Amino acid sequence: MSGEVDLQTDRAHGARIYDFVLGGKDNYAADRAAAEDSLRVWPALPVHMRVNRQFMHRASRFLATECGIDQFLDVGTGIPTSPNLHEVVQQVRPDARVVYTDNDPVVLAHARALMPSTARGRTAFADADLRDPDSILSAPEFRELLDLDEPVGLMLIAVVHFIEDDDEALDVVRRIIDVLPSGSFVAATIATDDFAPELLAGVREAYREHGEVLRFRSHAQASRFFDGLELLDPGVVQMHKWRPDEPRTLQIPEADIAMYAGIARKP
Template sequence: MAEEEATFAEDTGVSDRLRQDRPHSARMYDYFLGGKTNYAVDRSAAEDAIRRLPTLRTTARVNRAFVHRSARFLARECGIRQFLDIGTGIPTAPNLHEVVQREAPVSRIVYVDNDPIVLVYADNLLGSTPEGATEYVEADLTDPGAVLAAVEEADCLDLSLPVGLSLNAVMHFVPDDVDPYGVVATLLDRLAPGSYLALSHVTHEFAPEAWAQITEIYTSGGTPLRTRDQAEVEGFFDGLDLVDPGVIVAHQWRPEAASGPTLVTNAQSSLLAGVARKG
């Protein structure tokens, strides 16, 4: 495995930016999902977190299932044909564009991330249907103006028409001193009426002691983690019209029989999620 990791870093040409000496949230998430795009340092940190909360793999699967369900809902029931997915992470099939283009082949999707390892695998995000389009841009969520400028430069989405904004499992990595609510508001301000926000966020409410320890693991590894409670997560949807059932534990948001784990406890999920419309 060590030889494979060294070869990967050498082949990509971005080894200095991959932070191989420290655990990385995207690679840890990939490990939780059973992926192979991670290093020994990521696996060690992930296993340390799992010892604190053995159901973290379930949390990751619950999030992935919500991403798919909310995307299908926006494409199938809301008629959204443009999607902006920020904090994309390492590609994991099926990716968002595959989900929505099954519902509407003409859908157009832009992925945004600032992680160099995602750039390495960006080709996996560009397999669009002939009728639609996908694009990947490198930008940092904490600079929403730069994100929007990069999206406009990519010329894949028409921001004068409704867009489905996906902020899944990413806002808990935006600390309070960066004004996370202002980041989301800036993004939404530029989107047309009729756009939607789909957001999932880790919460400590159901397992506070475990999440305090997990927060320390991420933060000591160089990735600040800020879990939030129900009221704090609901704050991201201020000024929007929440879709039923509102902000709820993610596995309970419009569950589908074949879409991820549903027979889990709130503590095992530890994730709040919701979808809302911009009027």
């Protein structure tokens, strides 16, 4: 049929795997198979994904509350799971503006339906891919909603590990950062196998067998995404160690967390 969108349901997609592991229903057989195979080799996957979500909440709240950021670009949005980024920041700044981007039509369909803004704030959703920064930077939603004369909060949450080539990943992130004004912030979580390499090799293979890539990076490699920026304390650390809300979070075993996190300011 003319105009039909190919949902590519025969291959796994990171956003839908994430949705399944967190108990969502917006996923397909390939996504569930990839998740189940991953869980068999690394049962900590749900803990890891919940901690990633918690970091996104802390980071966005911190940027809105402590740094005065009232406009955000969220690259690789994922399927909506409340509270979403705009819900967090608009509690602090009701007039906050958020542009979400993703390249999965399932994500975009649900995002537009389930993520309305507050009356004073605004949200928009762009069909764009981190691998093609121009698709983000030229999107009407990006140009219309974000004022590039004022600082922006760039959120790169659990997304750069879907680009396998290190140089490409660094380049596409840098191209977006270069457009943002001084005083903008970058918050990112970056996949690593530093703490459980053998188990996570099985997770990487499970993803690959079902059509999705997964690239783990060392601490040094993860830190390169913040080159030229002013890292905030405590630097690039496992995400449950970045300014946790509750001390008990630090009791999570290191081997159960497979992402570094950091927030940095553009000078």
